[in-house]
Amino acid sequence: MTWTQVYTPLGNLYLSALVAAIPVVVLLAALAFFHVKAHVAALLGLCLALAIAVGVYGMPLSMAGATAAYGAAFGLLPIGWIILNAIFIYDLTVRTGKFEVVKDTIAGLAGDRRIQVLLIAFAFGAFIEGAAGFGTPVAISAAMLIGLGFRPLAAAGLALIGNTAPVAYGALGTPIITLAKVTGLNEGLLSAMTGRQLPLFSLIVPFWLVWAMAGFRGMLGVWPACLVAGLSFAVPQFVVSNFFGPSLVDIVAAASAILCTYLFLKVWQPKEVWRFEEERERGVAPAVGARA
Numbered sequence: 101m102t103w104t105q106v107y108t109p110l111g112n113l114y115l116s117a118l119v120a121a122i123p124v125v126v127l128l129a130a131l132a133f134f135h136v137k138a139h140v141a142a143l144l145g146l147c148l149a150l151a152i153a154v155g156v157y158g159m160p161l162s163m164a165g166a167t168a169a170y171g172a173a174f175g176l177l178p179i180g181w182i183i184l185n186a187i188f189i190y191d192l193t194v195r196t197g198k199f200e201v202v203k204d205t206i207a208g209l210a211g212d213r214r215i216q217v218l219l220i221a222f223a224f225g226a227f228i229e230g231a232a233g234f235g236t237p238v239a240i241s242a243a244m245l246i247g248l249g250f251r252p253l254a255a256a257g258l259a260l261i262g263n264t265a266p267v268a269y270g271a272l273g274t275p276i277i278t279l280a281k282v283t284g285l286n287e288g289l290l291s292a293m294t295g296r297q298l299p300l301f302s303l304i305v306p307f308w309l310v311w312a313m314a315g316f317r318g319m320l321g322v323w324p325a326c327l328v329a330g331l332s333f334a335v336p337q338f339v340v341s342n343f344f345g346p347s348l349v350d351i352v353a354a355a356s357a358i359l360c361t362y363l364f365l366k367v368w369q370p371k372e373v374w375r376f377e378e379e380r381e382r383g384v385a386p387a388v389g390a391r392a
Contacts, residue, residue: 109157119156123149182271186232190240203244209365212373213250214310214322218329220244221262222306223357226333229263230350233270238263249376254313261309265302265333266350268294273346288345295341295349299334302353306330314374322370325361332360 110116127145130136136144150168153159159167193199209219221241228237238259245255268275269291276294280287306326311319319326336353 103160103163105157105159116156119152122152178274182232182274183234183236186228186236190236203247209362210369212322212370213376214314214318214370214374215325215365216248217245217250217258217262217309217313218306218322218325219358219361220248221258222265222309222329223333223354223361225259225262226266226350226357227354229266229270230272230348230354233267233272233274237266237270249379258309258313261312262305265298265305266337266354268298269337269341269346269349272351273349276346291346291349292342294346295338298341299338302334302337303327303330318374321372321374324368325364325370328364329357329361333357 107113108116110119123145126148127141130141130144131138146168150164153164153167154161190199193202203220210216224244225237225241228240238256241259241262242252242255245258246252250258273291276291277287279285280290306329307319307323310322310326314321333353333356336356337349340349340352
């Protein structure tokens with residue numbers, strides 16, 4: 101049984117697109133504004149999508165149901181399995197105390213908040229993105245930053261900014277692999293073309309990240325570290341995506357960024373240690389692992 105989708109079932113492209121966007125809008129509104137539980141919001145979006153597909157676009161009911169089942173299975177097995185293992189490893193490190201060791205090791209390289217956000221929100225967050233993706237790196241990176249004294253809202257925002265560079269190759273390249281399967285395009289070509297566009301943005305993100313937290317003058321104080329972190333991520337991102345495929349792009353690039361930034365900090369440190377305003381008012385240096 102085959103079915104060809106009509107993209108303008110209502111006779112107008114914009115009106116048809118507006119109706120098609122209703123499930124997404126309702127899902128996001130339910131989560132952001134009405135604080136509906138995630139699984140309830142997802143089911144609501146699914147029901148609306150099925151209703152619009154069948155009632156507006158004329159998709160056969162049996163095919164709509166099979167599509168929903170396939171989407172659920174695809175999300176549960178490849179995607180859900182990756183997230184489940186990532187959360188398991190995270191909980192294991194927390195319960196054994198190893199997470200504190202990792203956090204203190206990364207943050208202990210420098211007391212400067214700008215360097216900390218580069219190492220955790222950008223480099224370490226990119227590594228978690230490559231291994232797990234789907235929100236896990238933002239949650240873990242933000243938790244680490246909060247533990248070091250960053251305000252929760254600021255920590256979440258900075259983790260999101262830092263996550264813009266690696267997200268296309270997250271969860272072992274799942275976005276690229278899925279796009280190749282859905283469109284029928286060559287996976288290697290998709291990976292290569294994406295890897296030719298992203299390195300420029302990957303080079304910019306560390307500067308943007310520090311600028312967002314410390315302002316332009318604050319960013320100028322650590323621009324060499326931003327450059328090292330960005331270059332050491334962007335170059336492997338280009339090489340791996342173009343010559344090896346999408347699966348290990350973020351893991352290799354993030355490991356390179358962590359190592360290169362670590363080695364650079366061994367021979368260079370900012371002239372002044374940047375601290376949050378409340379820390380400056382108290383006249384104390386930020387202590388690793390202490391709340392500001």
